[in-house]
Amino acid sequence: MNLAELQKLKEKAQKQVALREGNKKYRVVVSMGTSGIAAGARDVMKTMLDEIEKRGLADVEVRVTGEIGLEDVEPVIRVERADGEQTTYARLDAEKARKIVAEHLAHDTPVENLAVGKEKKP
Amino acid sequence: MFDELSLNLLDIGMNSLAAGASVLRIVVIESHRRDWLILQVRDNGCGMDDATLQRILAENSSTKANRKKSIGLGLALLRQTSEMCGGTFHVRSTPGKGTTVTASMRLTHIDRPPLGDLTATIETLAASPTVDVQLHYRNDNQTFHFHSQEAKHHEPSRTPKTKRKSAEASRAA
Ligand SMILES: Nc1ncnc2c1ncn2[C@@H]1O[C@H](COP(=O)(O)OP(=O)(O)OP(=O)(O)O)[C@@H](O)[C@H]1O
Numbered sequence: 179m180n181l182a183e184l185q186k187l188k189e190k191a192q193k194q195v196a197l198r199e200g201n202k203k204y205r206v207v208v209s210m211g212t213s214g215i216a217a218g219a220r221d222v223m224k225t226m227l228d229e230i231e232k233r234g235l236a237d238v239e240v241r242v243t244g245e246i247g248l249e250d251v252e253p254v255i256r257v258e259r260a261d262g263e264q265t266t267y268a269r270l271d272a273e274k275a276r277k278i279v280a281e282h283l284a285h286d287t288p289v290e291n292l293a294v295g296k297e298k299k300p
Numbered sequence: 301m302f303d304e305l306s307l308n309l310l311d312i313g314m315n316s317l318a319a320g321a322s323v324l325r326i327v328v329i330e331s332h333r334r335d336w337l338i339l340q341v342r343d344n345g346c347g348m349d350d351a352t353l354q355r356i357l358a359e360n361s362s363t364k365a366n367r368k369k370s371i372g373l374g375l376a377l378l379r380q381t382s383e384m385c386g387g388t389f390h391v392r393s394t395p396g397k398g399t400t401v402t403a404s405m406r407l408t409h410i411d412r413p414p415l416g417d418l419t420a421t422i423e424t425l426a427a428s429p430t431v432d433v434q435l436h437y438r439n440d441n442q443t444f445h446f447h448s449q450e451a452k453h454h455e456p457s458r459t460p461k462t463k464r465k466s467a468e469a470s471r472a473a
């Protein structure tokens with residue numbers, strides 16, 4: 179185990195906390211049950227956190243959840259906008275995750291060809 | 301199913317979040333001298349009673365109602381890996397108090413998966429703002445501690461200890 183790598187945890191944690199305060203426009207929920215993890219959900223999560231930090235997107239928070247009932251198409255995330263619009267993305271990988279950050283979270287443009295569901299909650 | 305033990309740790313840690321834990325401690329001890337790798341996940345979540353725990357360990361069952369496959373996998377996976385790698389696997393749990401999962405393995409066992417990206421595992425669990433995620437890592441020469449709540453409450457303009465000392469010294473003088 180490389181301790182230098184672990185040290186980075188502390189710096190990263192500080193930055194992510196700074197991005198965490200207040201009510202956010204977007205909440206990203208990553209499905210992190212056993213099947214999600216096996217399919218690569220941690221990599222998707224990490225890519226999103228890194229990308230959000232790199233772009234300084236202060237209006238986005240990222241959370242994990244257990245199974246969300248889409249075991250066959252993991253890794254799965256749900257992007258929830260404060261006005262109730264929810265977009266579900268499936269079969270993700272790091273590259274697709276970066277695209278979602280760049281287009282949906284940074285520029286309010288959902289990535290239609292990766293979305294498997296969209297609904298509006300009141 | 302998992303090619304990194306840090307993915308098992310994430311999976312077991314997710315059980316702790318599901319159990320409503322506010323403190324989640326992961327301990328990793330890597331001793332080349334003793335040829336042991338010890339992994340522990342301890343939480344202060346809702347816990348399980350004995351009957352539930354026995355049932356879960358006996359049949360790999362899950363209490364998740366909406367599971368398609370009605371077997372739990374997370375604990376069974378780590379147990380399998382531990383036993384395959386010359387180690388042991390224990391779960392201790394008290395309802396209302398919490399749960400401790402401990403797995404050991406021979407560090408040099410040929411089938412032992414690498415630890416992998418432990419940092420990513422901790423970062424992922426620590427995204428939950430209501431949980432203090434702690435990592436205690438130790439090997440034969442070094443230790444490392446991380447507490448996510450420390451990061452949350454860190455004040456950048458804290459008075460350094462040395463300053464306080466010299467203030468006291470000047471007062472005494
Ligand atoms: N830390 C914990 N606190 C309380 N209950 C737990 C804890 N860990 C496991 N359990 C109980 O044991 C069951 C089995 O856990 P396990 O991780 O093996 O399967 P699962 O989480 O239900 O499903 P899977 O991990 O396959 O998605 C859980 O459903 C839960 O009831």
Ligand SMILES: [Mg+2]
Nearest residue numbers: 212311315374
């Ligand atoms: Mg589980």
